[in-house]
Amino acid sequence: GENVEQHPSTLSVQEGDSAVIKCTYSDSASNYFPWYKQELGKGPQLIIDIRSNVGEKKDQRIAVTLNKTAKHFSLHITETQPEDSAVYFCAASGAGEKLTFGTGTRLTIIP
Amino acid sequence: DSGVTQTPKHLITATGQRVTLRCSPRSGDLSVYWYQQSLDQGLQFLIQYYNGEERAKGNILERFSAQQFPDLHSELNLSSLELGDSALYFCASSVLGGVITDTQYFGPGTRLTVL
Numbered sequence: 001g002e003n004v005e006q007h008p009s010t011l012s013v014q015e016g017d018s019a020v021i022k023c024t025y026s027d028s029a030s031n032y033f034p035w036y037k038q039e040l041g042k043g044p045q046l047i048i049d050i051r052s053n054v055g056e057k058k059d060q061r062i063a064v065t066l067n068k069t070a071k072h073f074s075l076h077i078t079e080t081q082p083e084d085s086a087v088y089f090c091a092a093s094g095a096g097e098k099l100t101f102g103t104g105t106r107l108t109i110i111p
Numbered sequence: 112d113s114g115v116t117q118t119p120k121h122l123i124t125a126t127g128q129r130v131t132l133r134c135s136p137r138s139g140d141l142s143v144y145w146y147q148q149s150l151d152q153g154l155q156f157l158i159q160y161y162n163g164e165e166r167a168k169g170n171i172l173e174r175f176s177a178q179q180f181p182d183l184h185s186e187l188n189l190s191s192l193e194l195g196d197s198a199l200y201f202c203a204s205s206v207l208g209g210v211i212t213d214t215q216y217f218g219p220g221t222r223l224t225v226l
Contacts (some may be wrong), residue, residue, distance in 0.1 A: 031212070
């Protein structure tokens with residue numbers, strides 16, 4: 001089955017700087033890659049997703065890049081703000097298959 | 112607010128007991144997914160229902176079962192509870208859940224504590 005590795009497990013950045021979280025996946029048939037943000041006591045919230053026919057997608061301060069050849073995808077957050085502090089999860093799935101999640105990255109924005 | 116509701120928010124029970132967790136999907140969504148989140152296992156997919164039928168199964172124990180009703184709400188039943196079943200249980204929903212993987216929206220979760 002699919003295996004998703006996520007790095008780093010913790011990340012601290014100064015407010016205003018950029019944060020990058022990286023994931024690799026094992027199944028070359030995977031074609032859907034969402035990123036979720038989970039705040040304390042809440043459920044995961046979708047922040048951005050990308051499908052394998054696209055190499056990059058951007059939504060304001062958040063962007064995701066996908067390298068199908070290398071089987072890795074990354075989340076980029078620019079101009080970080082205190083409210084970006086949360087746990088971020090990447091995930092991958094094939095067509096109609098279940099989502100396999102990474103182990104999460106705890107992002108802390110230092111004011 | 113994702114539009115997915117889950118009840119109860121918290122549940123405290125004893126080993127050996129049985130509990131039922133409830134999920135109402137977003138309006139119009141046909142698929143419901145159940146996930147377990149624990150500190151050592153991360154987010155693990157348990158089971159998916161699509162329009163009342165079981166669609167996919169993940170790492171769900173035989174002591175656990177689920178169903179989706181005609182009004183599309185779903186229940187996850189956990190029986191013969193063990194200490195290790197203590198976790199957050201999330202429900203997610205999506206419009207289809209068929210051939211194309213569509214976006215899953217998560218509910219706020221149920222925190223289960225087994226004493």
